[in-house]
Amino acid sequence: MRTFLYQRAREPNEAAQLAAAANPPSARSRNKVEYLAGGTTLTDLMKLDVAQPDVIIDINPLTETGHGRIELSQRGLRLGALVRMAEAADHPGVKSQYPVVAQSLSQAASQQLRNMASLGGNVLQRTRCTYFRDVSYSECNKRNPGSGCAALTGFNRPHAVLGGSDQCIATYPGDFAQALIALEAAVEIAGRSGSRTILFANLHRKPGDTPDQETSLRPGEIITSFLIPAAPWTRRSLYLKVRDRQSYEFALASAAVALDQQDGIVRTARIALGGLATVPWRAVEAEAFLRGKSVNEQNAAAAASAAFVGAKGHGYNDFKIELGKRTLIRALQQAAALEL
């Protein structure tokens, strides 16, 4: 591992200040700055030499501030970015009122990792693409812009069938993000010049021609919390994850589903897909199809087809299109049948 400058932020404002100080306007070259929370992605990637930060700002001391709190109110759910995955997954209010959130967290990683990993870090976790994680492969546009994409013609079984480009088809690996995008969550972001709030859907960027630019965060900005609005569909929600082994594995295909039904008819459907796309993926076409219909087998299948109209396989991952549809069909039927 390369060495780095280590600093600790103890006050909420201090993190962005330290980040700004790491790159004074007079500096000739830019220092790479990373915030460190659970470290489950960053430390791993530093050992692999994929991440090469010059400066690490340890934000764990801020866990004892509002950044580490879960707040449930009539308006919705606020999750501090330094809440650990396990805390949110086990929170009784989250489990009962936002089951898709709790399930997406409890089905991810292992309990040791969930005890460590923060929610803010979780949504920013990097892809598991082998060609990205192994620096002995020279081609990776995400790690080394302009070098090519070895996955397009290589072993691409875990790769994305939605949202890819001819530069990158690396899958976004997270689960929690699918719950956030389905429930139209917002993200609070702090920077040196104040804070701003954006839709979670606008946080991640599709690879396009710049796969190395994964988010809309500006240099030095830090996620401080997630806001999930209360809505009639949050209780009838679930996360279905299909993977190569039953536990402690990334999704081959997953679906986050939330439904507002009356007399068996869908008023609102919220759907996101995981393990299948380059970014957290909301299936708006499937949502629109289901409005005003019942979730029977035929309608669920038609909604799933609508969700995958633009899907593209790359050989080894062709099966994920069918697997993704079946995952969504099952998730929709299970959500519709939930007894509340």
Place this chain on the structure above:
Amino acid sequence: MTRRDQSSGTIMPQSGPDRRSVLMGTVSSAAAPVIARAAQTEARRVAPSTSSGKPVDIALTINDRAHNVAVDIRTSLLDLLRERLGLTGTKKGCDHGQCGACTVLIDGRRVLSCLTLAVTAQGRNVTTIEGVANDGELHPMQQAFIDYDAFQCGYCTPGQIMSAIGCVNEGHAENDADIREYMSGNLCRCAAYPNIVDAVKQARAQMKTASTQ
């Protein structure tokens, strides 16, 4: 240093040199308690250390003993335990957070020491496999692993036991399905999984009894 007493299976403090320390020759004397707990709590609030290349001083508690050591900023908690403090019970498996062999408790919560930078354990309470026995009496989870033959080669066992203690304390060991799910972060290539589930169930009952006494 610890060793297992061959006759009783008890984990005992070791006074003489063992194979590892003879081979290494450089195991530091850092196992000696250095500062009091109160001073250490204070240290957690004090200004952050910064370093680029230079060793940095950290203070932490390991198995109820205070330690003050200078480490390279890149040192993982796992390497601090094994290579600097001679606490080799915690095992290095994958070193990338995928196998669970390095599981320890920090402030009572099970975490992976291979993905924890030692510097971030500043001021924390770390419990390793060497710290769970009580005055030579095995922890109920250690005894249960022996009773149920919950291992073959034993390499994953310290991590399994630390994880299982965490699992019971979290309340995630109430049934077989939960034990399997919440112990999934600990891989056992000998596939002793059914016996591990049985061991966790026995220890769960004893740990509950102990906590209500």
